[in-house]
Amino acid sequence: xxxxxxxxxxxxxxxxxxxxxxxxxxxxxxxxxxxxxxxxxxxxxxxxxxxxxxxxxxxxxxxxxxxxxxxxxxxxxxxxxxxxxxxxxxxxxxxxxxxxxxxxxxxxxxxxxxxxxxxxxxxxxxxxxxxxxxxxxxxxxxxxxxxxxxxxxxxxxxxxxxxxxxxxxxxxxxxxxxxxxxxxxxxxxxxxxxxxxxxxxxxxxxxxxxxxxxxxxxxxxxxxxxxxxxxxxxxxxxxxxxxxxxxxxxxxxxxxxxxxxxxxxxxxxxxxxxxxxxxxxxxxxxxxxxxxxxxxxxxxxxxxxxxxxxxxxxxxxxxxxxxxxxxxxxxxxxxxxxxxxxxx
Numbered sequence: 492x493x494x495x496x497x498x499x500x501x502x503x504x505x506x507x508x509x510x511x512x513x514x515x516x517x518x519x520x521x522x523x524x525x526x527x528x529x530x531x532x533x534x535x536x537x538x539x540x541x542x543x544x545x546x547x548x549x550x551x552x553x554x555x556x557x558x559x560x561x562x563x564x565x566x567x568x569x570x571x572x573x574x575x576x577x578x579x580x581x582x583x584x585x586x587x588x589x590x591x592x593x594x595x596x597x598x599x600x601x602x603x604x605x606x607x608x609x610x611x612x613x614x615x616x617x618x619x620x621x622x623x624x625x626x627x628x629x630x631x632x633x634x635x636x637x638x639x640x641x642x643x644x645x646x647x648x649x650x651x652x653x654x655x656x657x658x659x660x661x662x663x664x665x666x667x668x669x670x671x672x673x674x675x676x677x678x679x680x681x682x683x684x685x686x687x688x689x690x691x692x693x694x695x696x697x698x699x700x701x702x703x704x705x706x707x708x709x710x711x712x713x714x715x716x717x718x719x720x721x722x723x724x725x726x727x728x729x730x731x732x733x734x735x736x737x738x739x740x741x742x743x744x745x746x747x748x749x750x751x752x753x754x755x756x757x758x759x760x761x762x763x764x765x766x767x768x769x770x771x772x773x774x775x776x777x778x779x780x781x782x783x784x785x786x787x788x789x790x791x792x793x794x795x796x797x798x799x800x801x802x803x804x805x806x807x808x809x810x811x812x813x814x815x816x817x818x819x820x821x822x823x824x825x826x827x828x829x830x831x832x833x834x835x
Contacts (some may be wrong), residue, residue: 514552515828517818518562520601521545522616525569526815531804540618542568546599548581550824558585560598564621567683579622592629597622603629604640607660609772610725610744610761611678611699616770625655637661644680652682655769658698670706674721677701679728693734697726699768701744707713717750725775727766740764742778755786774804781805794821 526540565578583596594603599621600616627640639659647653658678663669678696703723709716715756722745729738742763749756759782766775774780787799795818802813 506634513554513830514826515830516550516552516824516826517548518824519545519547519822520623521818522617523818524815525811526618526817528803528811528813530811530813532809532811536773537740538616540568540690541572542566542576542618544618544621546621556586556588558587559583560585563702566600566618567819577619581622584687590630590632594623594627595625597599598627599623603627603638604660607676607678608701608725608744609759610766610775611676611701611768611771613693613770613772616734630787634665634666635661635663647683647686648687649687652685654680656680656698665785670708670711672707673703674705675700675702678770682769694732696728696732696737697769698732698768699725699766699771701725703746715749715751717748717755719748721746725761725763725766727768727771729767740766742766750786753788753791755784755788757784757786759781774806779807794823 501828522544523695524540524542524544528537528539530537544564544566546562549558551559553688560581560583562581563578564581565573565575568582571673573793579601580597583598584596586593600621604612604623604627605617609774623640623642625641625643627638629638630636637659638661639657640789641655641657643655645651645654656678658676660676663673663676674765677698679696682695682697684692684694701720701723703754705719705721708718708720711718722743724741725744726739729740730736740763742761745760747758759780761775761777761780763778765778774782781804783803785801789799790797798816800813800815800817803812803817804813
C-alpha cells in the first residue's frame with residue numbers, strides 16, 4: 492500500500508509541475524557488491540556483505556540553476572527475504588551555478604561526501620546509507636573548495652534518540668598547475684536522548700578531524716598514470732556530557748595512491764592514540780594501523796566499471812584480509828522531455 496502511494500505521489504509531482512519545467516530528465520545507477528571481511532582482531536565484525544543497490548530518479552529542471560529530483564534507492568542482500576531490505580526515498584532541491592551548489596532533502600552521498608577518510612566515515616555507508624538527509628552547501632573555484640553539511644540520522648520520539656551529523660571538508664590548491672594542496676575533514680555526531688529520558692542517559696558528542704598536506708603527481712611523470720601522496724594529523728573528539736570531559740586522542744595519518752592502466756595500489760597508515768569514532772572504521776581504535784588495497788579494474792566503459800580489491804590490514808599482533816568485487820553503473824542524467832514555459 493505504501494509503495495503504491497509513493498509511486499502515485501511521484502507521478503503526480505512530475506505531471507503537475509511539468510508545465511513549469513524546461514526539461515524532464517532521468518537517471519539510473521546501480522551497485523553490485525560482494526565484500527568478504529576476515530578480521531582477526533575484530534571477529535564479531537568478520538562477515539560478508541553482498542547484494543545490489545539500484546536507484547532511479549526523475550529531475551525537473553526549472554532553469555539552468557534550479558532543479559527538483561524525486562526517486563527511490565533500494566537495496567537487496569543476496570538470499571534475503573523480502574526482496575528489498577530497505578527502499579530509501581530520493582527527494583531533493585538542488586541549486587547549482589558556476590561556484591555554488593546547494594542541496595536540501597534526501598540526496599545521494601556519492602560525488603559529494605564519498606571522499607571522506609574511512610577513519611571518519613566508514614565505507615559501508617555506500618551499502619547501507621547511501622543518502623544524506625538534510626542540507627549541503629558547497630563553494631568551489633579554481634583554487635579553493637569548501638563543503639558544509641548536516642545529515643539527520645534519527646528523529647527524536649518517545650523511544651528514539653535524536654541524532655545528527657554535521658561537518659566540513661575543504662581543499663586549497665595555491666597553484667592550479669602545481670602538485671601541492673591542503674585538505675581538511677571534520678565531522679561531529681550529536682547523540683541526544685529520547686523524548687522520554689531514561690535514567691543515567693547522557694548526551695554524547697563524537698567525531699573527528701583531519702588536516703593533510705598533499706602532492707598530486709598524476710600526469711606529471713611518465714611511470715604511472717596516477718600518483719598522489721598525503722600526510723597530516725588526525726584528532727578525535729569524544730565526550731559524554733555530565734560523565735567526563737572532552738577526550739581528544741590524536742595521531743599521524745598518511746596515504747599513497749598509485750595507478751597504472753587497470754592496476755592500482757592504495758595504502759593508508761596511522762600511528763598514535765586509539766580513536767573511537769562511531770561512524771568511522773574500527774581499525775583506528777588501534778594505536779597502529781596499516782591498510783593496503785590492491786585494485787584491479789578488469790572493465791570500465793560507458794558508465795560501467797568493475798573492480799576486484801584485495802586488502803591487507805595490519806595491526807599490532809594481527810594481519811587480516813579482505814576481498815571484494817564491485818560493479819557500478821551510472822547512466823548519467825538523460826533528458827526525456829522538453830516543455831515550453833507557460834506565457835503570462
